[in-house]
């Protein structure tokens with residue numbers, strides 16, 4: 001993938017039944033990596049609240065925080081198709097509020113599309129209004145973490161025939177309202193398969209089995225960048241494709257040990273030299289001011305520069 005991923009590229013991948021790849025990113029370096037890896041879509045998820053800010057849920061995340069994450073990701077990714085999550089509280093009140101928030105993520109945040117959670121009547125209205133405003137919308141049903149208050153926790157969804165049927169109906173309504181794709185989170189694979197088979201737009205699964213049109217995972221989960229806060233909500237569907245957390249911990253331990261022992265910084269990492277002839281002047285200046293300890297320290301550092309002995 002050498003060029004910017006467009007809506008048409010995503011549609012052609014879907015038409016050829018090639019799985020679409022999506023990963024979250026919240027900052028510049030993660031966006032650079034996701035982009036460089038040739039991931040089709042990059043989601044600036046409100047999971048940032050939990051993964052990057054350490055909250056227990058996604059509920060405290062604000063538009064201001066989302067915009068900051070979106071702008072950083074935009075600067076790092078010039079190829080991946082960028083989707084920004086509308087955070088809790090930014091779209092539920094009225095279609096106008098939803099459009100305003102969506103416009104802001106596109107206009108200020110530089111997103112190619114936005115995503116919002118849910119499939120109830122008011123969400124369908126919001127999707128229509130945002131789509132009418134000319135903004136591509138991704139739906140998100142199943143486990144919708146912003147409704148943890150009514151779901152009663154981060155629980156899988158669509159476990160009964162009735163619930164699964166409701167999810168399928170919501171998916172069809174979201175498609176009819178103009179969504180270009182729908183995230184299916186934490187549903188059994190037959191539910192993912194049935195919804196995917198019923199739609200003319202791609203489904204992007206997370207804990208929804210292999211029969212979706214694509215897959216999304218949280219960056220830190222798939223790279224194994226776990227920390228205590230994070231481990232509390234490490235879902236079962238998260239395969240660790242690397243152990244980056246171990247590498248980070250090892251690097252920090254080595255740094256700590258070398259600074260503590262004085263091994264760092266050695267000559268190679270002490271690059272700056274006083275201009276020729278200026279060291280003597282400096283030392284004399286210190287001595288003439290009576291700063292004998294400082295002069296002694298500087299002279300001994302010069303000795304270290306020349307001999308490596310300290």
Ligand SMILES: Nc1nc(=O)c2c([nH]1)NC[C@@H]1CN(c3ccc(C(=O)N[C@@H](CCC(=O)O)C(=O)O)cc3)CN21
Pocket residue numbers: 046047050051058143145153154155156186218220221230233234235236237
């Ligand atoms: N790091 C991270 N990864 C995610 O995938 C993710 C977030 N954060 N934050 C926002 C939502 C929340 N998600 C979650 C969070 C927890 C579970 C979880 O603990 N699931 C349990 C089942 C819990 C139950 O049955 O009560 C599991 O075993 O998978 C699932 C999805 C997915 N999203």
Ligand SMILES: CC(C)C(=O)C(=O)O
Pocket residue numbers: 024043044045046047048085140183185206216218
């Ligand atoms: C888990 C994905 C789908 C998401 O909405 C997020 O990262 O916020």
Ligand SMILES: [Mg+2]
Pocket residue numbers: 045046047085
């Ligand atoms: Mg989200």
